[in-house]
Amino acid sequence: MEKSDLKAQMLSYAQARAPQTPIHLQALHLLEELEIPTTKHEEWKYLNLKNLLSRTYTFANGNQQESQFPQSIPNICDNNSANVLTFVNGVYRPELSCLVSPPSELTVCSLLEAKSNYPNLVDLYFGKYANADQHIFAAFNTALEAQGAFVYVPNNKVVETPVVIRCIACPKESHLLIQVRHLIVVGRSAQLTLVEHYSSASTPYHSFTNLVAEVIVLENAHLQHYKIQDESATASHIGLTQVWQLQDSYYANTTISLDGELTRNNLHIALDGQNCQAYMNGLYVLDNKTVTDNHTVVDHRKPNSSSNELYKGILKGKTQAIFNGKIFVRPNAQKTNAFQSNKNILLSPNAQVDTKPQLEIWADDVKCSHGCTVGALDEEPLFYLRTRGIDEENARALLIFAFAQDVLERIELPSVRQYVEKSIAERLKMNL
């Protein structure tokens, strides 16, 4: 199948289904205009979508509903210790979900329900932030009534129990293209911990999840946001997470990518108020033929805000990691502090890293720095550990784990940290 076929397929599918609202129609128009990017496109230079486009996908629309829940998919949080929303192949599954926080503190439901139950809230935010101008997949997602989670924390509410959005891909009869759409709003002086958990069952068929998440962090609000991608070798994911922060807000995104076939995360943060703090933490641990691409953009629009980015990668096998970190500092965003770091360890001669910082600074009174490293595991610490009796395999695992430590330390939710540490330890075949 040629790549234009997928575009044609998406277009005819969307034309038949796009609701007649300005946002959906505008997205439909963009879908007509845009092409699926190739490596000639600057933003997609290192990511080859050829394999992804070589398959014919069925568009998940709820008809492929799996009666059997794949038991092998692990849970990050126990039921009752989290508000869990479960989506299987992009369809909300209330019987697999569990909401524990009182409604006065937290509104959480599927986006479809929210559109009928809270139309004013949804209209206020939906489609206003995710910019699909350059992103055909986001345009497709927006043109449709994609399902996903709606999470709203009213002003001044502190949600003690985290929200976990579980998205499980489980194609049973054909390759599946799954749309996921989240809308997250954290009100003024409110506080929330949010976990997006993407996982996939091992089946003979491939899944391709197309995600758009809009995240709005209002004045003085505080959001800890985790995106955990713990995927099988047949699962691909292209996602756009658009964050909009107002003054005095705090937002920390931690993206952990473990395997999968192809992953492209676009994380865009707009700091549209003074005194915002944004953290972007990332860790990818890749094996076999996984390709993971993290494109981040932080846009400093107002003075006196700070952003801090740390992405680390551990690559085995024939894997490829791409990191592209953009920092914009607009002319009036004086006193901006922006730091960025991307560090990678290659554990195999066939692994590849393409890393690119991109700073565009128009203000003159700012502190910005960036750095990236790509290298093998240091021999000196390895020798040191071995002279203390630790064999080579365990010494390597200890050092690789240590390399990931500063990202892991930023995971504040204990259940997420345990889950991630255990997953990494299993991948490194080490006993913790």
Place this chain on the structure above:
Amino acid sequence: MLSIKNLQVAIGDKQILHGVDLEVQAGEVHAIMGPNGSGKSTLAAVLAGREDYEIISGEVIFNGKNLLELAPEERAGEGLFLAFQYPVEIPGVSNTNFLKAAVNAIRKYRGQEPLDAVQFLKLIKEKMKLVNMDQSLLSRSLNEGFSGGEKKRNEIFQMAVLEPKLAILDETDSGLDIDALRIVANGVNALRNKDNAILLITHYQRLLEYIVPDYVHVLYKGRIIRSGDKNLALELEEKGYDWIKAQVEAQQPSL
């Protein structure tokens, strides 16, 4: 315990050791002195199993085993310990987790059951006193941000915990102030017994006032050119390395 015969070692195409012979028995402390570049640290590194070196000839027997055939971790299992001249900083690995992994790896090598958390804690609490280790250093990353003295003290602390049969101290005294030197020396002295042996590699005689050796050897241009008792170190201190260099070169102009 340790028998080195005609050890010749090169790094790249440069030969560093030109035939070292050394016998160390249990209960003995040997000091190896020598000017910079004489091959002291190379000897320590080769004994510990560093792989950058090429063994041209010679053999090293440690407790009846051919040491040069063993991996570094196997040498540790057999009871060899190297206190590094420049201990490595390893961010992200806590001192305690590292030590526990080391203790239990060595116990496993020796066919012993691993220590559980309680037994391990008891062991390190007891050994910490030997070198006045501060509790806070244990939870920190291995050597990260430690001062020079703290790093060296941590080496001796590891030696105390791992209880080696042969400890090689590679310039453990270099750069230490007198207080740190005393702490390190007291720790080493407390660990001395009739069943273990210590090889002190040092540039300075001062260490030997605190850890009194049974034998002193002078290594120069990759050979042991003079052996004696602790008085040899005093003589060296007084007359300097040039004195012994001149003597040797007068005898063996080929060197």
